[in-house]
Every structure is written in structure tokens, then in C-alpha cells.
Amino acid sequence: MFKTYIPPVQEIDKKWYVVDAADKRLGRLATEIASILRGKNKPTFTPNMDTGDFVIVINAEKVDVTGNKRQQKLYRRHSGRPGGMKVETFDQLQNRIPERIIEKAVKGMLPKNALGRKLFTNLKVYAGPEHPHAAQKPEAINI
Numbered sequence: 045m046f047k048t049y050i051p052p053v054q055e056i057d058k059k060w061y062v063v064d065a066a067d068k069r070l071g072r073l074a075t076e077i078a079s080i081l082r083g084k085n086k087p088t089f090t091p092n093m094d095t096g097d098f099v100i101v102i103n104a105e106k107v108d109v110t111g112n113k114r115q116q117k118l119y120r121r122h123s124g125r126p127g128g129m130k131v132e133t134f135d136q137l138q139n140r141i142p143e144r145i146i147e148k149a150v151k152g153m154l155p156k157n158a159l160g161r162k163l164f165t166n167l168k169v170y171a172g173p174e175h176p177h178a179a180q181k182p183e184a185i186n187i
């Protein structure tokens with residue numbers, strides 16, 4: 045009888061990766077990031093555990109979309125009050141908070157439970173080319 049291997053929490057090796065989002069397609073970038081956060085690229089992947097790595101995304105303001113999505117893709121948020129729906133396009137949100145676009149795309153690709161919320165904290169997104177995580181010695185990966 046074989047038992048499924050479950051890695052002990054102390055033995056999970058978490059690396060830091062830095063991804064440059066400049067001129068990358070939003071969806072293709074987000075799927076790769078979500079996969080790394082989840083740990084699917086590792087042999088120790090376990091569906092119910094955080095075996096993934098940390099991801100730093102730089103140049104979020106330069107992420108790209110195809111077609112008419114700049115004017116037609118809508119981002120909605122609600123204040124919680126009646127009639128409190130706020131809607132803005134991709135272009136408007138990119139001018140206001142460019143980090144939010146990548147965060148929303150990746151968050152939608154993570155599990156919708158406590159594990160997904162924990163994995164989302166391993167994502168760090170920055171609008172420009174600078175990030176404060178040099179001490180973690182992040183490894184640059186090309187997506």
C-alpha cells in the first residue's frame with residue numbers, strides 16, 4: 045500500500061522570483077504567476093498546502109492587453125452601500141492604480157478559499173522597475 049507524500053512544512057523550500065511585466069500580455073502573465081504561487085512547477089506540489097514561491101512583479105504599469113480591452117474591459121468594485129457600484133475601464137485603472145490590474149488577474153486564478161487568500165499574500169506587485177526585496181535575492185525569470 046502506497047501513501048501519498050506530504051512534505052513537512054519545515055522542509056518546504058520557498059524561493060523568491062522577480063518577473064518583469066513590461067510589454068507582456070496580462071492573462072498569460074497572470075496564469076504563469078498563479079502557477080508559481082500555487083507551487084505547481086515543483087515536484088512537491090500538494091493541492092491543500094502552500095508549497096509555492098514568492099513572486100515580485102515589476103513594471104506593472106507597462107502590462108499589455110490585446111484588442112479593444114483598453115476601452116472595453118471593466119473593473120467593478122462596490123462600496124457596500126445601495127447604488128455604490130463603481131465601474132472603470134482598463135485604461136482608467138491603469139492610470140490610477142496599475143498594480144491592481146495584475147493583482148485582480150492573479151487573484152481570480154487562485155483557489156477561492158483560505159489557501160487562496162494565503163497564497164495571494166506571496167504576491168508583491170510594483171508599478172515601476174524598483175522593489176524593496178533585494179535582501180531576499182530574488183531570481184529573475186522570463187515568462
